[in-house]
Amino acid sequence: MAVQTTLPAPLVELVEQLARLPGLGPKSALKVAMTLLEWPRGRAETLGEGILRLRERLCLCSRCFGLSETPVCPVCADPSRDSRQLCIVAQWDSIMLLEETAQFGGYYLVLGGLLDPLDGVTPGNLRLDALRARLREGDIAECILALGATLAAESTASHIKNLLAREFPNVRLTRLAQGIPLGTEVKYVDKETLSQSLRYRQDL
Numbered sequence: 001m002a003v004q005t006t007l008p009a010p011l012v013e014l015v016e017q018l019a020r021l022p023g024l025g026p027k028s029a030l031k032v033a034m035t036l037l038e039w040p041r042g043r044a045e046t047l048g049e050g051i052l053r054l055r056e057r058l059c060l061c062s063r064c065f066g067l068s069e070t071p072v073c074p075v076c077a078d079p080s081r082d083s084r085q086l087c088i089v090a091q092w093d094s095i096m097l098l099e100e101t102a103q104f105g106g107y108y109l110v111l112g113g114l115l116d117p118l119d120g121v122t123p124g125n126l127r128l129d130a131l132r133a134r135l136r137e138g139d140i141a142e143c144i145l146a147l148g149a150t151l152a153a154e155s156t157a158s159h160i161k162n163l164l165a166r167e168f169p170n171v172r173l174t175r176l177a178q179g180i181p182l183g184t185e186v187k188y189v190d191k192e193t194l195s196q197s198l199r200y201r202q203d204l
Helices: 009-018 026-038 041-057 093-101 128-136 151-167 191-199
Strands: 085-089 107-110 142-146 172-175
Touching (some): 009 026, 085 128, 093 107, 151 172
């Protein structure tokens, strides 16, 4: 949606950039931009520098593909965790929620999305080769799917189930218990529900 052309050009440019963020339409973006204009210069510069530092200091962990300040994140670098369990999530923010439950002591792998042919997300778009590589190391006895209860999650779970059945039949495959409401992504589940779903996970 086009921004009002009566606005000064620098403001129009900022509003158009902000409107691309999730949850922000043109009106909300304009409100945010006007708020930024009201801030003292130093506060606005601090925000801008923080955004730059975010891009400069964060990378993807080479093991789990979650966000990290180091090539290997603290979770993957922790030798006290259970190397027999691998929890598979769609996006890195699910790791934060699962860690808050204090119910899981294994390692993680971020797929980078869920299968959704309508949106052009195919198996080739997910980190299934990384999953295979982790399983070939031979330590993992159980893969836990923490993908949510959406149609895309079900499709992804089915694909991984078939992959393990063909290539790694000795690896147990489980999923979070179905206390998660239908159509819900893991990152939107409250901590207590997620904790119970993990504790009472089910074989797939």
